[in-house]
Amino acid sequence: MKQVFLFLLIGILAVSCSQKNWEKTQDAVIVYPQKAGEQQAQAIKITPVHDEIIKVSASATKSFSTKESLITVPLEEAVSFQVEEDGENLIISTAKTKVEVSTLTGEVLFMDENGNPILQEKEDGGKSFGPIEVDGVSAWSTRQVFESSDDEALYGLGQHQADEMNYKGKNEELFQYNTKVSVPFIVSTNNYGLLWDNYSLSRFGDPRPYGQIDQFKLYDAEGNEGGLTATYIDNNENDHVYTIRTESTIDYENLETIENFPEGFDFNHARIVWEGDIEPTESGIFRFLLYYAGYTKIWVNGELMADKWRTAWNPSVAKFQYDMKAGEKYHVKLDWIPDGGVSYIGLKALSPVEPDVQNDISFYSEMGDQIDYFFMKGNSMDDVISRYRTLTGKAQVMPKWAMGFWQSRERYKTQEELESTLKEFREREIPIDNIVQDWSYWEVDKWGSQEFDKARFPDAKGMIDMVHDNNARILISVWPKFYLGTEHYNEFDKNGWMYKQAINDSIRDWIYPGYIGSFYDAYSEGARKLFWEQINEHLYSMGIDSWWLDATEPDILSNASIDYRKELMNPTALGSSTQYFNAFALMNAKGIYEGQREENPKDRVFILTRSGFAGMQRYGTTTWSGDIGTTWEDMKAQISAGINFSMSGLPYWTMDIGGFCVQKKFERATEGSEAMKEWRELNTRWYQFGAFAPLFRVHGQYPYREIYNIAPVNHPAYKSMLYYNKLRYRLMPYIYSLTGAVYHDDYTIMRGLAMDFSDDRRVLNIGDQFMFGQSLLVCPVYEYEATKRDVYFPNNGGWYNLYTGEFLAGGQKLSVEAPYERMPLFVREGSIIPVGPEIQYTDEKKGAPIDIYVYTGKDASFKLYEDEGTTYAYEGGEFSTIEFSYSESDNSLVIGARNGEYPEMVKNREFRIIKVSREQPVAMLGKANDAKTVNYQGEKITVEL
Missing domain, CATH: 2.60.120.380 (Jelly Rolls)
Known part of the structure; x- marks a missing residue:
């Protein structure tokens, strides 16, 4: 009898030990790690959402949250995957990615389709949880750590002001603040990306607060x-x-x-x-x-x-x-x-901390239901960013007018000021497409009314019509802020859609004598719809073209502590502000975008927003770097800030050219003073840089920022700013083609050098140069009275000076000339750049000849993209492309047959082919004696050069 009992006990133990601690569902694999300790993941879910995008969820309990992500968009097709056991590990395979998961510890390893390791979680999974309770809701503080290879560089995380480029081994606190935009995404030179799906205060790197x-x-x-x-x-x-x-x-x-x-x-x-x-x-x-x-x-x-x-x-x-x-x-x-x-x-x-710990990749968040992150891979950083946009939404083709020049100041106080400014631009023949009406156009005690003060803007509709009649568009500032007792405040308040702490605490703003108000809750779907209805009724119906969403951090009270900021936006419709601290701007933009597209499905939405978050690109947004200062240091910091923001998957970024907040020495500068000399030079250098940001935009406090208010017409500052304005417009065929590639190819316009030269390790930490598209190397000058600057020319080919056509070999660092009126600009060997005529606005001279500059030395290609310029018809296929291909061995340019069409398309074009070579240097916009003219009617043409 004892033997029978012994065999029975052994049998029971054997069955128990052989039971699987994992399961496969229709779309995921769930593992319950056998060695999970306290504050570790009790359950891990691996969900392939794309052949090269894997979602990992980890729970401190054995259940998972069913809340929908605010960041991601639904993907239409289910992903086929297989699961096999390999000892104590599971191998989950899609067509292009393998994921190995330890059934003991839950540790995850990501590999390519051939089993080559790409990224590995830290030993035992690198996951940790700490209980947190806020507003009676129990949740978790979470952390996920990955091992990082010694040879990789990391970019992204949004836009920060500490002048850092490569985040390998760095720390960054992720929250929203005026001049700081946090996006919890990184891309690696090892061609993978990580998106951390959490909306609370987070930290990259060291999880400890300073x-x-x-x-x-x-x-x-x-x-x-x-x-x-x-x-x-x-x-x-x-x-x-x-x-x-x-x-x-x-x-x-x-x-x-x-x-x-x-x-x-x-x-x-x-x-x-x-x-x-x-x-x-x-x-x-x-x-x-x-x-x-x-x-x-x-x-x-x-x-x-x-x-x-x-x-x-x-x-x-x-x-x-x-x-x-x-x-x-x-x-x-x-x-x-x-x-x-x-x-x-x-x-x-x-x-x-120990160097190897500091170099780990770590994300920490203050509050969440669980750990959620996405791993994505590709053959390049462009591929990885494409996966990011597959997951979080495509970026649109911006309206063509948005790629022109934006003139703004803080602020046009009257209708006459705005109208006279636009008239002055047209009279002086300074190209412009957009003029901006900043805040306080309303009556002083009616913030949030979305109505013009008739005393200062007696005919707002007439003003808007005047802008349109002068071939320009108007952007207007619309805050999520409402004064207590106003009509719009009451409309929100009666539905429980206002944040009330600022009201309860009687917080007064800085408008004399101080008014009490607060912000609406953008996390509420009903509140978002009401916000759109209000601006639609009062502004869009009058012809306003685009929206400036200011203070969207939300900045209910500037310089409040983080804890009090949470109180001021609590609760949100989705839960505690602690848990939803960082995504206000995303939800606010969502309401405007969806509202306008429902009201007018035809015309493209354009939104300028001071804060941002992962996924913002799908709502027609451009983010600007906030109220930066008028210093050379601030200017330099914008270069790496803009590059990293763009490499966070959000392709449209801009800044206040010249800086917003002005030092007193510049406010008081008099003609002939050293301060005036520096003010003009600072604006000139910043303007040169700004002409090659994704959006070209001037804005700031007094002194006024129109170029004719900065310097007289015969001054080098005026001449230089006018030159770069005109150059931007001459490059519009190139720039608008990049904008088309943003949508059709998930392209990035403002590019860290590692995106195009990742095999050249010398570029990994360069944050003061960038590629503007695939061809232009932009090297801003950010030191006062500098007439030279060091430039590193990436390897893998040579470079042509844009102004002279002089050739320089790659793989070297040189001190180059940077005279007052010119910023160093170079063209990559093996480039084709289309250049249009001089124009005053983007849709002028639509059928004019286009110069095609061919920079020889290597094979080259360029896809010229064209569409109607203002509508969403391109989403339905109404656009055209023309492929230009240069063969170095044949010394010939092939202009391919046109693909696609749209109703307003120019069918017959004149192309003027200009060859630039080491032996025959040619300055862009200079005189080319041997240019070849081609009449193109949509059929393939070969041009011998």
């Missing part, structure tokens, strides 16, 4: 332990000391913490200096975060780590790092001039 400086032993200027010496000078002209005190933290970053400044201290002519020594208790690289407004300098051991300026009301951040040894003292001096009024300053640090 800590206060009291993590160090602190010594004052006299060597006494306890804190740094803080010297408060209330009159910087005579160095009058208001008080001196010892401070163990420098934390004056928001409206709450600035209450800790000395009572009664006057900031208007102030200077504050913190000085002393810091002594770490551990050794390694400390990473510092300097939060600053005003003029700020910081030194460590006499080495200047940052020298910055931002306007008092709109702080920014600088990052630096320092290698320190435990027990050693390091002298620190922070010198701060607030530059008028109460301002903001802070210094924080992260203690060292």
